[in-house]
Amino acid sequence: MGNPKAFLTIPREEAGYRPVHDRIHDYGEVEQTLNNSDRRMQASRCMDCGVPFCHWACPIGNKQPEWQDMLYRGRWRDAYYVLEQTCDFPEFTGRICPALCEKSCVLSLAIHEPVTIRENEVAIAEMAFREGFVRSVNPVRNGKKVAVIGSGPAGLTVANQLNRKGFEVTVFEKDEQPGGLLRYGIPNFKLGKTVVDRRIRLMETEGILFRTKTKIGRDIAAMTLVDTFDAVCIAIGCEVPRDLPVEGRSLKGIHFAMDFLSQQNRLLQQQNVPRKDIIAAKDRHVLVIGGGDTGSDCVGTSNRHAAASITQIEILPEPPADYNPETPWPMYPQILKTSSSHEEGCTRRWSLTTNRFVGERGILKGVEVEEVEWTPAKDGARPAMKPTGKKEILQADLAFLSMGFVNPVQDGLLKELALQTTARRTIATDADGLTSHPNVFACGDAASGASLVVRAMASGRTTADAIEKHLSDK
Numbered sequence: 242m243g244n245p246k247a248f249l250t251i252p253r254e255e256a257g258y259r260p261v262h263d264r265i266h267d268y269g270e271v272e273q274t275l276n277n278s279d280r281r282m283q284a285s286r287c288m289d290c291g292v293p294f295c296h297w298a299c300p301i302g303n304k305q306p307e308w309q310d311m312l313y314r315g316r317w318r319d320a321y322y323v324l325e326q327t328c329d330f331p332e333f334t335g336r337i338c339p340a341l342c343e344k345s346c347v348l349s350l351a352i353h354e355p356v357t358i359r360e361n362e363v364a365i366a367e368m369a370f371r372e373g374f375v376r377s378v379n380p381v382r383n384g385k386k387v388a389v390i391g392s393g394p395a396g397l398t399v400a401n402q403l404n405r406k407g408f409e410v411t412v413f414e415k416d417e418q419p420g421g422l423l424r425y426g427i428p429n430f431k432l433g434k435t436v437v438d439r440r441i442r443l444m445e446t447e448g449i450l451f452r453t454k455t456k457i458g459r460d461i462a463a464m465t466l467v468d469t470f471d472a473v474c475i476a477i478g479c480e481v482p483r484d485l486p487v488e489g490r491s492l493k494g495i496h497f498a499m500d501f502l503s504q505q506n507r508l509l510q511q512q513n514v515p516r517k518d519i520i521a522a523k524d525r526h527v528l529v530i531g532g533g534d535t536g537s538d539c540v541g542t543s544n545r546h547a548a549a550s551i552t553q554i555e556i557l558p559e560p561p562a563d564y565n566p567e568t569p570w571p572m573y574p575q576i577l578k579t580s581s582s583h584e585e586g587c588t589r590r591w592s593l594t595t596n597r598f599v600g601e602r603g604i605l606k607g608v609e610v611e612e613v614e615w616t617p618a619k620d621g622a623r624p625a626m627k628p629t630g631k632k633e634i635l636q637a638d639l640a641f642l643s644m645g646f647v648n649p650v651q652d653g654l655l656k657e658l659a660l661q662t663t664a665r666r667t668i669a670t671d672a673d674g675l676t677s678h679p680n681v682f683a684c685g686d687a688a689s690g691a692s693l694v695v696r697a698m699a700s701g702r703t704t705a706d707a708i709e710k711h712l713s714d715k
Contacts, residue, residue, distance in 0.1 A: 244313065247285040253354035254283060258581050265544050268429040268509055271581045272336070280364045283357045284312035290347040294571045295358060298345035300699040303327045305342055305358050312361055321369035324362065329401045329698060330440060332370070333394070333423060335363025336432050338695045345571035370439065377446040383407040385712055388470040390457050390654070393421025394694045395685025396476030397440075398701025399708075400449050406709050410449050411470070415456040417512055421478060422694070425503040428538050430545075430581075434510060458653020467658070472680050472708050475654070475668060476701065479686035483644040485530065489598030494605030496520055498535045498643035505542050522546035526636045528608055529553040530595055531643030534580070539641045541582030552588045552635060556626075558615050559591035594626075599634060607634040649687040673707030674700070682708055
């Protein structure tokens with residue numbers, strides 16, 4: 242694949258980010274692109290490694306060596322054709338996927354310079370749209386109808402797959418526009434919403450019907466869908482954030498991270514947000530509680546608001562910078578990740594737990610934190626956390642809780658369908674996504690708990706195949 246010896250003479254070259262002083266003043270995508278010649282040269286680095294660990298690590302099973310070779314040889318159309326066989330939306334994953342494939346690339350092990358797979362992927366997708374390789378399809382209909390609840394990554398994937406298999410698909414979305422997490426959770430500086438709009442328009446052209454501002458259990462009874470459609474797929478994501486019920490939680494100035502991010506995206510799309518509800522970080526001391534990607538997105542958004550200071554804290558210890566023996570190749574490495582948002586300005590601290598919020602007259606003024614120590618446990622059990630007694634108060638008049646999500650429950654939906662839930666309160670399903678209801682499926686984060694966009698897409702493809710088989714057997 243590619244040029245088996247190219248990695249010996251051609252170093253890894255990333256497109257990089259726009260300059261900090263430029264990008265923090267707008268919400269345009271921060272990542273740049275290489276010219277076509279340099280991009281093909283990067284694709285040539287995909288060596289004939291024998292065992293494609295990149296393919297092994299990819300949740301959707303992308304055939305990276307094949308389309309890297311085609312890209313290297315300038316066969317852009319063929320590269321896109323191979324790519325779209327496994328990935329419904331490469332223009333999304335090419336921008337926001339953490340690239341599990343690159344972490345398992347043989348060149349990552351050998352010389353710590355994996356092939357730029359993710360950047361190559363989005364380059365192929367954008368060339369395909371630009372040159373007209375992406376065209377709408379008009380499948381032969383089989384007379385059966387499927388309802389998909391939710392239009393995030395999993396819901397869009399299920400809808401796309403089933404539509405192309407000949408089903409009439411209607412997607413129900415509670416928000417103003419389709420896209421779910423892609424539209425309302427991921428900042429524009431990582432994923433421009435024109436990219437989402439472009440794909441939605443294509444899906445509509447192919448016959449998929451989107452019904453927005455429609456919440457199942459409120460605007461439409463869940464049983465009505467079951468009676469109207471041959472099958473129903475629940476893809477509502479995992480939207481209930483984990484709370485922090487400590488002293489002072491009710492103080493003004495404490496918000497869930499996703500409320501901040503979704504509101505900012507609505508403002509950029511000129512959707513109505515009452516002035517009294519607007520969360521503004523300008524000239525404020527921001528504290529982000531939680532060290533994951535959502536917290537990082539809060540950092541980037543706060544930088545664009547021109548916050549006075551930004552601090553991000555994490556309860557876990559600081560991971561190693563380059564190599565973690567606990568996650569050896571080809572596993573995804575648990576190492577220190579510095580995002581484009583962190584580069585724009587942020588103080589990061591680890592091994593801190595939040596004891597209480599401190600305020601005056603009902604308004605947040607600071608947060609008391611305490612250092613903790615982690616003791617490794619035996620037999621692979623969870624490490625034990627021990628408070629050290631070393632406490633301090635961090636100045637903060639705006640705090641964002643970014644500690645993950647706990648369940649996908651949507652009012653009225655699960656209760657009306659009497660669906661079983663697991664210990665994690667996700668929707669209980671079998672391996673193919675079938676719930677305890679005979680014609681209702683669930684996929685993505687609603688079935689697995691919060692995870693990656695690419696894993697939600699993989700779940701969507703598996704569930705679409707299961708729905709096709711289920712209805713065919715009937």
